[in-house]
Amino acid sequence: MRTTLLAAALLTVPVLTACTSNTTSEEGGSADASRDFTVNASDDACEVSAGEAPAGTLSFDVTNTGSQVTEFYLLADDGLRIVGEVENIGPDVNRKLTVNAPAGEYFTACKPGMVGEGLRSGFTVTESDDAPELTASDQELVDQALTNYAGYVKDQTAQLLAKTQEFVELYKAGDSDDEARALYPDARTHWERTETVAESFGDLDPEMDLREADLEPGQEWTGWHRIEKDLWPAEAQKYQSLTPEERAFFADDLLANTEELNSRVQDLEYTIDDIANGSRGLLEEVAVGKVTGEEEFWSHTDLWDFQANVDGARVAFDGVKPIVEQNDPDLADTLTERFDELQVLLDAQRAGDGFVLYTDLSQDEIKAFSDSVNALSEPLSMLTAAVVA
Amino acid sequence: MTPRVSRRGLLGGGLAAAGVAGAFTAGRLTDEAAAQEALERSYDFRGAHQAGILTPAQDRLHFAAFDVTTDDRDELVSLLQDWTAAAERMTAGGSAGEVGPVEGNPALPPDDTGEALGLSASGLTITFGFGPGLFTDPDGNDRFGLADRQPEALQRLPHFPADQLVPEQSFGDLCIQACADDPQVAVHAIRNLARIGFGRAAVRWSQLGFGRTSSTSTSQDTPRNLFGFKDGTANLKAEEDGAADQHVWVAAEDDPRGAWLAGGSYLVSRRMNMTIEVWDRQPLVDQEQFVGRTKGEGAPLTGGTEFDEPDFEAVTGTSPTMAVDSHVRIVHPDFHDGARMLRRGYNFVDGTDALGGLNAGLFFIAYVRDPRTHFIPIQNAMAKNDALMEYLKVTGSALFAVPAGVGEGEYVGQALFV
Numbered sequence: 001m002r003t004t005l006l007a008a009a010l011l012t013v014p015v016l017t018a019c020t021s022n023t024t025s026e027e028g029g030s031a032d033a034s035r036d037f038t039v040n041a042s043d044d045a046c047e048v049s050a051g052e053a054p055a056g057t058l059s060f061d062v063t064n065t066g067s068q069v070t071e072f073y074l075l076a077d078d079g080l081r082i083v084g085e086v087e088n089i090g091p092d093v094n095r096k097l098t099v100n101a102p103a104g105e106y107f108t109a110c111k112p113g114m115v116g117e118g119l120r121s122g123f124t125v126t127e128s129d130d131a132p133e134l135t136a137s138d139q140e141l142v143d144q145a146l147t148n149y150a151g152y153v154k155d156q157t158a159q160l161l162a163k164t165q166e167f168v169e170l171y172k173a174g175d176s177d178d179e180a181r182a183l184y185p186d187a188r189t190h191w192e193r194t195e196t197v198a199e200s201f202g203d204l205d206p207e208m209d210l211r212e213a214d215l216e217p218g219q220e221w222t223g224w225h226r227i228e229k230d231l232w233p234a235e236a237q238k239y240q241s242l243t244p245e246e247r248a249f250f251a252d253d254l255l256a257n258t259e260e261l262n263s264r265v266q267d268l269e270y271t272i273d274d275i276a277n278g279s280r281g282l283l284e285e286v287a288v289g290k291v292t293g294e295e296e297f298w299s300h301t302d303l304w305d306f307q308a309n310v311d312g313a314r315v316a317f318d319g320v321k322p323i324v325e326q327n328d329p330d331l332a333d334t335l336t337e338r339f340d341e342l343q344v345l346l347d348a349q350r351a352g353d354g355f356v357l358y359t360d361l362s363q364d365e366i367k368a369f370s371d372s373v374n375a376l377s378e379p380l381s382m383l384t385a386a387v388v389a
Numbered sequence: 390m391t392p393r394v395s396r397r398g399l400l401g402g403g404l405a406a407a408g409v410a411g412a413f414t415a416g417r418l419t420d421e422a423a424a425q426e427a428l429e430r431s432y433d434f435r436g437a438h439q440a441g442i443l444t445p446a447q448d449r450l451h452f453a454a455f456d457v458t459t460d461d462r463d464e465l466v467s468l469l470q471d472w473t474a475a476a477e478r479m480t481a482g483g484s485a486g487e488v489g490p491v492e493g494n495p496a497l498p499p500d501d502t503g504e505a506l507g508l509s510a511s512g513l514t515i516t517f518g519f520g521p522g523l524f525t526d527p528d529g530n531d532r533f534g535l536a537d538r539q540p541e542a543l544q545r546l547p548h549f550p551a552d553q554l555v556p557e558q559s560f561g562d563l564c565i566q567a568c569a570d571d572p573q574v575a576v577h578a579i580r581n582l583a584r585i586g587f588g589r590a591a592v593r594w595s596q597l598g599f600g601r602t603s604s605t606s607t608s609q610d611t612p613r614n615l616f617g618f619k620d621g622t623a624n625l626k627a628e629e630d631g632a633a634d635q636h637v638w639v640a641a642e643d644d645p646r647g648a649w650l651a652g653g654s655y656l657v658s659r660r661m662n663m664t665i666e667v668w669d670r671q672p673l674v675d676q677e678q679f680v681g682r683t684k685g686e687g688a689p690l691t692g693g694t695e696f697d698e699p700d701f702e703a704v705t706g707t708s709p710t711m712a713v714d715s716h717v718r719i720v721h722p723d724f725h726d727g728a729r730m731l732r733r734g735y736n737f738v739d740g741t742d743a744l745g746g747l748n749a750g751l752f753f754i755a756y757v758r759d760p761r762t763h764f765i766p767i768q769n770a771m772a773k774n775d776a777l778m779e780y781l782k783v784t785g786s787a788l789f790a791v792p793a794g795v796g797e798g799e800y801v802g803q804a805l806f807v
Contacts, residue, residue: 086495096495338588363557367591371458375588385496 035059039110041089042066046110046119053101054128057389060097060108064089068113072097074123077105100272100388102139103127138323142272145319149275150268152315153194157262160190164258168251171227174244181231185296185304185354188224192308193315196281197268198261208257211297222253225297232298272320276384279316282309283377291370293358303355306369307346313380314339320387328386331379338376345372427570431510434477436794438638438652439801441514442731442756443627445606447568450598450735451575452658452752453583454561454787455590457523462533466806468589472517472565472582473800482510485581502584504577511571515578517801518656518789521545522562538805540647542655542759543790550772551783558594558660558785566656566754568733572599594785596660598735598752605733611687611695614751615663615736616780618680619687622695623721625731636729636763637756649804652793654756657730657764660737660785663750668780679776681717689717714776720767728763730755750781760788 036059040047043066062072074084074097084099103125109118167187170180191198191209199205206214208223215221227250233239242250289295290306317324317335324332345368349356361369432440459465475485484490486500493499524539526532545560567578576597583592602614603621607628614620625632634640641651668676677683681690681699689699691710699717703710711718722729733756738749757763772778792802 098494098496334588371456371591374591375458378584378587381498385494388496 037061039063039072039108040065041070041072041110041112043068043112044119046072046108046121048108048121048123051121052124052126055101055103055125056128058099058101058125060099061094062086062089062097062110063094064091066112067091070113071111071118073107073109073111073118074099074101075107075109075120077107098388101125138326141322141326145272145275145323146270149270149316149319152319153197153265153268156190156194156312157265160187161258161262163187163190164255168255171231172244172248172251174247177231181299184224184228184231184299185301188301189304189308189311191224192285192305193312195285195309195312196278197265199281201261201264204257204261204264208254208261211294213294213297222250223257224254226250227254228296229298235298272323273384273388275316276320276387279313279320279383280377280380282313282316283373283380285309287370287373287377291366291373293366296358300357300359301354302358303346303349307355310339310342310346317380317383320383324383324386327389328382331382331386334379335376335383338372338379342369342372342376345369428511429509430512430570431482432480432512432514434473434480434515434795435797435799438654438794439514439516439791440480440794441516441566441568442637442654442733442791443605443633444512444514444568445609445627446601446603446733447512447514447570447575448599448601449569449572449575450601450752451567451572451579451595452598452754453565453567453579453595454520454593454658455563455565455583455586456593457532457562457590459589460532462806464589465533466800468586469517469802469806470800471585473795475582475585476515476517476578476801479505479578479581480510480513480515482513485577485585502577502581504580505574508571508574508577511569511574513567513569513574513578515582516566516568516656516791518564518566518791519543519802519805520560520562520564520787520789522560535805538646538649540644540650540790542644542647542761543788546657546760546786546788547765549768549783551778551781552772552786553782553784554786555784558596560787561593561789563590564656564658564787564789566733572597596658596737596752596785597739598737600736602734602736602751603732605731614734615665615738615749616668616676616680616777618676618682618684619695620734620751621732622682622687623717625729632729633731636758637731639758643759647790650790650792654731654758654791655760655764656789656791657753657755657757657760658785658787658789659753659768659783661751661753662748662782662784664780664782665747665749678712678715679780681711681715690715712776714774716771716775716777719770719775724770725767726762728757728767730757730763730767752785756791 034050035053035056037053038049039060039062041062041064048060058074060072060074064070068091070089071085071087072089072095084097086095086097089095106123106125107120108123109120111118163183164187167180167183170176170183195209198208206223209225210221210223211225212221212229229236229239230242230247230250233241286306286309290302290309293300293302295305296302317339321332321336324335346355349361349365432444434440457465459468478487479485484501484505488500490499490501490503490506521539521543522532524532524535524543531537565579565582567575567582569575569578579595586592601612603624604611605624605627607626611619611622625636627633637654639647639650639653639655641648644650671679673684677690682688683690687695689697689711691700691703699711699721701709701711701718701721701723709718718724733754735752735754736749737752738747740748742748755764792804795801795803
């Protein structure tokens, strides 16, 4: 019985999705059908219903009629930069790509089997006076947000590098551990503010920010938390402090990786949904690691990281806020309010230049943080759609 | 507006439309067909009383208590409106949100979490209640301008002997009881309602129940609790003329402050952990003495069959046949001015404790017209004198006022806010 029901569901979905698309158009998703396309993605062809569109929000309704899992891309004119993509489209499955495209030359591409450079065709987006979702001033807002966010990441990374240099010198000195402990959460603030960007470098992140509990058997543990444990060994069982040579090794390794990170972010480019997704991602970091006190297992300085994640999420949100205010003013208001409410809770835990330790929080205070993070995260999950709408 | 994959639509119209218990032609149906029919059953969300009280007790429970986190009365009302809309859709076998789990904009998280796709209404009822904390905070402050409408009876329950309450499993400003014949349907309801609540209400605690321990209709067999005994034999049944009006539903004249509660009820929840392993070592004769009934048939120890009344005057040797500390005697209406409850509890097993013992027991739910006459005295008598208390530890406790049914165009509890 259940099997039959599921089969019915699978058959029904594509049909209804097509209806949904039409309905959306009528409700103002795009001004006319000239921005809505169907894509027939088979094993050896990638048939787009037309090759030209006016600038604005384009919608590609992709149906995989082939036998292999496929992907669909809209690529920029260099054939490298991805403007939009849908991945993992199984046989007989229907997916939709909605993307904002200014005037220019593009490529559409299907990738049956998800390998190679795909089946490509040229695609032209023409100037349009009635681009409904992305007017000239909207484009200015987007450009502004992208420029600002890139600048923010570079600035934070530069500060991270400077404080990491200072931190590793104190740590290597061997007689300045108090100063090193004081600087540790402060320096990491700059890491946590842009954590989702740092995490996008799959090689650097595990070398710099892995927690002991995340290690695979036999994996070498390096980075911030390796040093954290050595600076706060009080709770470690049978802990053998690192030798000066070992200290130097881990310190130099962390600094080298930070220098590499700093050089990589210089040329990094973002899309508007990168920024919106980054804001959501930082709150997810809070929900899974900071509210639970898992991030700073030895130092218990989780609230510094918590604040820094919220800082980064707020900067990202503020960057796209003018766009959200146009597309969904209620969402912009709700997010502003919920960010403020969470900040009130954080401010209540300030002590000196920093915060109280996680271990000093009561269960009620932790629950209140968790409730507030949930209250913010739920509407934040709507942000990306509101930004690219 | 937007066409959607409705959960019921997947089933093909006819099956899902089968309304309520009327279609119950037991005897002619095979067990399989009867089970299937139970899953297709749906109950109207709107009506004179909330569903999930007199409704024939379903097999599964997910119960959740919430703390209200907003201090804005309008937001509280909007939450009740949103919950009403979602509950009406889900109890009809639909999705929590207007759009559905797979029909929406792919760039957005779905407005229904999806685990009930392909499942029918499964007899789902969703019942809402208001705790004392909705009216006044612990310092006595009026939270939402409702303090003068807090019924006299709606106070935190007093401490009872043998209560070992865990605050994180007790109390709450709001509650939702979701009952269904499919556990995933009940969990889906609470999960989605909790999600709708984020920013306005936060889950304080929740409890799963896997098997009903009461019958609320004469059409149902009496189930067993984890002591292994039939439970709820003498429970108040929907078919008893006038009994619900007398013992369950609040009347308009009961309390001037609580006039808005007319047609509603009070819900008492008690998480009663059983010391399972110790109980299991009791001789059968002792177990039956503690309860006052035979373990097999469920008949009173004074003879007859399950539904025969116990004879409290009967004597065996020099002692009463129904022991003075037997559970049936202690809680019987004869000794409590005739007060009866509508019990709607569930067995629970939350895995095992740190020592390997079952973390299990009875999640007791009772609906009563007034807890001061219909619950507190009985609970006190039980805590003081009942032989079963040796094997019970109460770890959770809460009291809620359950407003009357939701009329067309209304939201749940609307009478409190107008």
